[in-house]
Each structure stands twice: as C-alpha cells, then as structure tokens.
Amino acid sequence: MEKVGNFSGTCADKVHELLDENEHIDVIVCASDEIAFTVYRVLAERGIKPGIDIGVTGFDDAPEAVFAEPPLSSVHMTAYDLGY
Numbered sequence: 001m002e003k004v005g006n007f008s009g010t011c012a013d014k015v016h017e018l019l020d021e022n023e024h025i026d027v028i029v030c031a032s033d034e035i036a037f038t039v040y041r042v043l044a045e046r047g048i049k050p051g052i053d054i055g056v057t058g059f060d061d062a063p064e065a066v067f068a069e070p071p072l073s074s075v076h077m078t079a080y081d082l083g084y
Contacts, residue, residue, distance in 0.1 A: 015028075033058035033059065033061070033072060036056055040068055043056075060074065
C-alpha cells in the first residue's frame with residue numbers, strides 16, 4: 001500500500017490510520033501547525049491527552065498555537081530561513 005502525505009489540516013483520516021497502526025506511539029511531529037491542530041482534535045476524540053499521553057509538535061509557529069490546550073510547541077522559521 002502506497003503512503004501519501006497530506007500537508008493540510010484535512011488529514012484526520014491519516015491521523016486515525018497512524019494511531020491505529022502504531023499503538024505504542026510516543027510523539028507525533030507535524031509538518032505544520034494546521035496538521036497539529038487536527039492531531040489534537042483526533043486525540044481528543046479518542047480520549048488521548050496531547051502533551052501527557054502523546055507528545056505533539058508543530059511547524060510554522062501559527063499565532064493560534066498558544067491558544068491550543070495545552071499550548072502547541074512549534075518551530076518558528078522565517079520565510080527567508082525556510083527558503084535558504
């Protein structure tokens with residue numbers, strides 16, 4: 001089965017698949033904060049607490065990351081640095 005990436009926030013099906021296939025997962029490292037927000041939502045649906053049961057990190061330091069519960073750890077990178 002071919003694995004295809006999804007870099008949008010509409011990846012709940014992939015998050016469910018990841019959790020179903022990896023029962024002892026400790027951390028989910030996301031390629032964007034939008035993906036991380038979806039991970040938070042899917043974890044909540046399953047009764048899993050981000051930051052306690054499973055670590056979650058984002059990437060791109062979206063302003064709303066500080067309002068997530070718990071606040072999302074995210075990598076800050078300027079467009080220049082990303083392009084470099």
